[in-house]
Amino acid sequence: MSPKDDLPQIRDARVNWEEGTLQKVLSRFPERKPEFKTPSGTEVKRVYTPEDVAELDYNRDLGFPGLYPFTRGVQPTMYRGRFWTMRQYAGFATAEESNERYKYLLAQGQTGLSVAFDLPTQIGYDSDHSLAAGEVGKVGVAIDSLADMEILFDGIPLDKVSTSMTINAPAAVLLAMYMGVAEKQGVPFHKLNGTIQNDILKEYVARGTYIFPPAPSMRLITNIFEFCSQHVPEWNTISISGYHIREAGSTAAQEIAFTLSNGIAYVQAAVDAGLNVDDFAPRLSFFFNSHLDFFEEIAKFRAARRLWARIMKERFGAKKDKSLMLRFHTQTGGSTLTAQQPDNNIVRVALQALAAVLGGTQSLHTNSRDEALALPTEESVRIALRTQQIIAYESGVADTIDPLAGSYYVESLTNSLEKQAEEYIAKIDELGGAVKAIENGYMQREIQDAAYEYQRAIEKQERIVVGVNRFQIDEEPPKGLLQVDPAVGELQKKKLAVLRQSRDNIAVATVLDELEQVAKGNDNLMPVILKAVKSYATLGEICDRMRRVFGEYVAQDLL
Amino acid sequence: MERKIRVLVAKPGLDGHDRGAKVIARALRDAGMEVIYTGLRQTPEQIVTAAIQEDVDAIGLSCLSGAHNHLFPRVVELLKEHNAEDILVFGGGVIPDADIPGLKAAGIKEIFTPGTSTQDVIAFLEAHVRR
Amino acid sequence: MARAISAAENDPPVVQAFLREHSQRLGRARIVGITGPPGAGKSTLTGCLAAELVNRGFSLGLLLVDPSSPFTGGAILGDRLRLPDIAQHPQVFVRSMSSRGSMGGLSKATSDAVKLLDAFGMDFVLIETVGTGQAETDIVSVADSVIVVAVPGLGDDIQALKAGILEIADLFVVNKADREGAEKTERELLHMLKMQPSSSGWTIPVIRTVATKNEGIGELANKLLAHYEFLRESGLLLRQRVARAEQELKDLLRSRMMQEFERLMGPALYRDLAQEIVAGEQSLYDTADKLWQQFLVRITQKGGSASD
Numbered sequence: 001m002s003p004k005d006d007l008p009q010i011r012d013a014r015v016n017w018e019e020g021t022l023q024k025v026l027s028r029f030p031e032r033k034p035e036f037k038t039p040s041g042t043e044v045k046r047v048y049t050p051e052d053v054a055e056l057d058y059n060r061d062l063g064f065p066g067l068y069p070f071t072r073g074v075q076p077t078m079y080r081g082r083f084w085t086m087r088q089y090a091g092f093a094t095a096e097e098s099n100e101r102y103k104y105l106l107a108q109g110q111t112g113l114s115v116a117f118d119l120p121t122q123i124g125y126d127s128d129h130s131l132a133a134g135e136v137g138k139v140g141v142a143i144d145s146l147a148d149m150e151i152l153f154d155g156i157p158l159d160k161v162s163t164s165m166t167i168n169a170p171a172a173v174l175l176a177m178y179m180g181v182a183e184k185q186g187v188p189f190h191k192l193n194g195t196i197q198n199d200i201l202k203e204y205v206a207r208g209t210y211i212f213p214p215a216p217s218m219r220l221i222t223n224i225f226e227f228c229s230q231h232v233p234e235w236n237t238i239s240i241s242g243y244h245i246r247e248a249g250s251t252a253a254q255e256i257a258f259t260l261s262n263g264i265a266y267v268q269a270a271v272d273a274g275l276n277v278d279d280f281a282p283r284l285s286f287f288f289n290s291h292l293d294f295f296e297e298i299a300k301f302r303a304a305r306r307l308w309a310r311i312m313k314e315r316f317g318a319k320k321d322k323s324l325m326l327r328f329h330t331q332t333g334g335s336t337l338t339a340q341q342p343d344n345n346i347v348r349v350a351l352q353a354l355a356a357v358l359g360g361t362q363s364l365h366t367n368s369r370d371e372a373l374a375l376p377t378e379e380s381v382r383i384a385l386r387t388q389q390i391i392a393y394e395s396g397v398a399d400t401i402d403p404l405a406g407s408y409y410v411e412s413l414t415n416s417l418e419k420q421a422e423e424y425i426a427k428i429d430e431l432g433g434a435v436k437a438i439e440n441g442y443m444q445r446e447i448q449d450a451a452y453e454y455q456r457a458i459e460k461q462e463r464i465v466v467g468v469n470r471f472q473i474d475e476e477p478p479k480g481l482l483q484v485d486p487a488v489g490e491l492q493k494k495k496l497a498v499l500r501q502s503r504d505n506i507a508v509a510t511v512l513d514e515l516e517q518v519a520k521g522n523d524n525l526m527p528v529i530l531k532a533v534k535s536y537a538t539l540g541e542i543c544d545r546m547r548r549v550f551g552e553y554v555a556q557d558l559l
Numbered sequence: 560m561e562r563k564i565r566v567l568v569a570k571p572g573l574d575g576h577d578r579g580a581k582v583i584a585r586a587l588r589d590a591g592m593e594v595i596y597t598g599l600r601q602t603p604e605q606i607v608t609a610a611i612q613e614d615v616d617a618i619g620l621s622c623l624s625g626a627h628n629h630l631f632p633r634v635v636e637l638l639k640e641h642n643a644e645d646i647l648v649f650g651g652g653v654i655p656d657a658d659i660p661g662l663k664a665a666g667i668k669e670i671f672t673p674g675t676s677t678q679d680v681i682a683f684l685e686a687h688v689r690r
Numbered sequence: 691m692a693r694a695i696s697a698a699e700n701d702p703p704v705v706q707a708f709l710r711e712h713s714q715r716l717g718r719a720r721i722v723g724i725t726g727p728p729g730a731g732k733s734t735l736t737g738c739l740a741a742e743l744v745n746r747g748f749s750l751g752l753l754l755v756d757p758s759s760p761f762t763g764g765a766i767l768g769d770r771l772r773l774p775d776i777a778q779h780p781q782v783f784v785r786s787m788s789s790r791g792s793m794g795g796l797s798k799a800t801s802d803a804v805k806l807l808d809a810f811g812m813d814f815v816l817i818e819t820v821g822t823g824q825a826e827t828d829i830v831s832v833a834d835s836v837i838v839v840a841v842p843g844l845g846d847d848i849q850a851l852k853a854g855i856l857e858i859a860d861l862f863v864v865n866k867a868d869r870e871g872a873e874k875t876e877r878e879l880l881h882m883l884k885m886q887p888s889s890s891g892w893t894i895p896v897i898r899t900v901a902t903k904n905e906g907i908g909e910l911a912n913k914l915l916a917h918y919e920f921l922r923e924s925g926l927l928l929r930q931r932v933a934r935a936e937q938e939l940k941d942l943l944r945s946r947m948m949q950e951f952e953r954l955m956g957p958a959l960y961r962d963l964a965q966e967i968v969a970g971e972q973s974l975y976d977t978a979d980k981l982w983q984q985f986l987v988r989i990t991q992k993g994g995s996a997s998d
Contacts, residue, residue, distance in 0.1 A: 119573035119624055134629025135573050208575015208599050248578045339673040372673045374655050440729050448581050455582050459676050468674045477656035554772055555598050562700045588764035595786050598771030608777060612784050614692035
């Protein structure tokens with residue numbers, strides 16, 4: 001960075017400053033706190049100098065946008081070519097209502113869809129299952145069969161939008177339904193563009209919507225990698241997610257480390273299944289949180305890119321540039337939103353969104369101010385989207401690439417986060433890899449410890465949350481929150497009853513039997529799942545057959 | 560012999576967000592209570608069976624999925640059916656203010672919304688559980 | 691029953707009264723201890739074994755013992771979450787207990803809870819404890835049969851197992867037997883058993899299970915029942931239980947005598963004497979002799995009112 005010869009002079013000057021000017025002031029005016037730390041516990045120094053980045057080698061560690069190790073970004077022109085995709089996660093109640101919300105968002109200038117499914121859908125239960133009671137349509141849209149999916153994307157040409165679906169354990173089934181809709185619209189599979197989350201490992205760690213045990217789950221994922229590389233080549237087959245790990249309370253370093261460790265497990269599983277790494281790796285994508293500490297978050301994104309590129313190259317011997325690139329979606333930190341003085345959340349979200357953009361995200365969801373209270377209203381979602389548009393069109397930050405590169409602080413943080421993450425990854429390797437580290441509860445414990453520490457810091461006033469533990473006011477309860485009609489459950493049940501009567505039930509039973517046979521063997525499950533979906537077998541029916549063969553996962557986490 | 564407060568912490572329904580439930584469980588433990596943590600995806604029936612077998616003083620329910628209006632009152636109802644309404648029920652999660660009066664009328668003793676200090680929950684239990 | 695176990699934890703006299711009244715009903719339950727290192731999958735295995743026994747028509751009580759925090763006395767009892775289905779069965783009663791300061795071992799409350807479940811007519815009482823420290827040797831004093839759970843891939847831990855656990859096992863389980871190294875673990879266990887054959891004439895079996903897939907559980911249940919038959923037919927069951935009753939009697943009397951001692955001699959007696967011992971002013975033995983003489987004098991004067 002700066003010629004190494006300058007370092008002794010800089011050090012002398014720093015020591016002079018510390019002992020003179022600084023000491024004089026400190027002796028009379030002590031600083032706000034005895035020590036400063038990022039929320040992840042990294043110590044923050046008073047001032048950073050070239051000494052802190054003495055080891056940095058520009059070409060080796062930073063390079064240029066679009067070139068290995070991609071620290072500065074994955075594309076050569078980044079946002080000068082095209083802004084990030086503005087993609088608001090949405091979905092609630094029925095397919096009809098969600099379809100309306102999607103059309104509204106597209107009309108407002110949103111550039112990609114992001115589908116939220118309700119919990120029964122995410123866990124592979126039909127809306128009439130006893131465990132679905134009270135949950136149908138609550139945190140997302142209820143999808144029971146291809147019939148619902150047809151309504152969800154009615155009037156939305158699938159060759160024109162990119163669609164991200166937050167679906168994990170039954171990802172294969174929902175992807176098959178999406179393909180079913182494409183077929184009806186006459187859109188060929190190779191024109192389909194989008195992402196399925198499909199990241200089961202973080203479900204065991206942090207999010208909880210698992211169905212099957214790890215081994216069959218990994219098989220399903222590998223099956224999707226293989227099938228899509230042949231038939232749906234533009235589809236992002238997985239979104240390896242640190243978002244929920246962070247929401248569960250991890251630090252920034254843990255977020256990178258656990259996410260990349262999970263990524264390593266997926267790549268290893270696919271390689272072990274005989275796939276060529278460069279056939280599927282270009283379609284791997286990632287999903288990170290943008291949390292409170294502005295600089296640490298920017299450094300996190302940069303560190304993750306550099307580390308992943310090295311892992312893919314050195315550990316897996318990937319050759320294609322696209323296999324080495326860590327492309328990621330970002331969502332602002334839901335757990336940082338407060339129920340108190342909810343309008344303050346607009347500002348939090350703006351800062352977090354700015355960090356994501358300065359960190360080089362490929363797409364972004366900005367949270368709505370009222371999400372600590374309920375599902376967001378249309379107005380709140382619009383403000384959240386406008387926040388992104390203001391950053392993109394007005395702030396000027398998108399006009400040059402990776403503008404914080406070379407900041408002594410940001411580069412030093414980037415190095416430090418990368419190092420911390422590497423240590424965690426080494427530890428997980430030692431435990432036998434991510435699956436083992438999850439099965440024995442290692443990741444969960446690390447995250448719970450961090451979450452508990454964080455909560456204690458707030459309660460001891462070591463961390464200030466504006467409006468929560470300082471600057472509180474008496475507030476009226478907020479008005480105009482979105483309420484999901486409790487009748488959704490009944491409505492969805494009726495639709496299911498009609499479906500079960502009107503379809504060809506013999507054909508459904510035959511294909512479900514076939515599915516069960518394939519599940520027992522070793523063949524790729526995707527073709528038979530697609531066939532089942534097109535016969536209007538329901539999500540629950542398909543998942544039940546797999547449950548019968550694969551069994552169900554029981555959480556092993558300890559507190 | 561010292562009587563310890565026993566609390567069952569449960570996640571009813573399908574919601575997988577257990578950060579809050581686990582933080583509360585730890586805070587109650589550190590306050591000297593015995594916490595039975597039952598994990599995710601518990602039906603009201605399972606929760607009530609566990610609460611009765613474990614002879615707990617209180618049940619803490621956490622739900623962030625919006626299904627609280629269905630799940631929380633069902634737990635109280637089942638406790639009544641089993642003549643165990645002396646077990647105190649409290650809840651937390653993403654729960655709109657508008658829902659709180661209805662939940663309290665259904666027999667939920669207290670609702671803690673986001674931003675609640677764990678100390679408040681401890682103080683609440685110490686004040687309301689008596690033997 | 692739930693309230694009775696709470697009484698065992700909090701109000702011993704109530705339980706004593708109950709157990710006095712129902713002494714003839716005791717001794718019918720088969721008491722099984724399950725122990726092993728953390729992460730061996732004991733809870734899942736216990737759940738599966740419970741389900742298997744229930745399917746064979748037995749009723750059972752399940753005691754899950756977790757260590758409590760030595761600092762606050764609080765505890766998080768999380769084992770229950772690994773056996774959700776079985777807990778709902780009408781023939782099953784599940785209770786989580788903390789060790790409540792008995793140094794990770796089983797508390798008096800645990801053995802009273804076992805007796806209560808016995809008195810309530812349970813066919814089986816399964817006690818699951820984490821296999822660290824005191825608990826695993828304590829379990830022998832409570833259980834008729836002890837199952838020790840091992841897992842492959844713990845490497846040197848087999849050696850560690852040898853030290854404390856080998857003597858107490860009536861049955862060995864190699865759980866997670868679908869993992870690499872299961873055969874090796876089994877082989878090592880069998881080898882160790884060959885080196886130290888059990889003196890009772892019972893051949894300690896090594897059973898491979900995959901609890902998460904319910905594999906090997908039937909065989910485990912068979913062997914468990916066989917062990918009980920062996921104990922009964924060989925007369926060992928009776929001998930074990932007589933020995934246990936003798937021990938309990940001694941423990942009870944010992945604690946009563948200590949109570950009586952402290953009652954007669956007054957409180958806060960040890961601290962000062964201990965300081966003198968440490969300071970070298972008195973020897974330990976002289977101090978004990980002196981106290982004992984004083985005690986004998988007082989107890990003869992007062993005629994020794996053991997009960998108050």
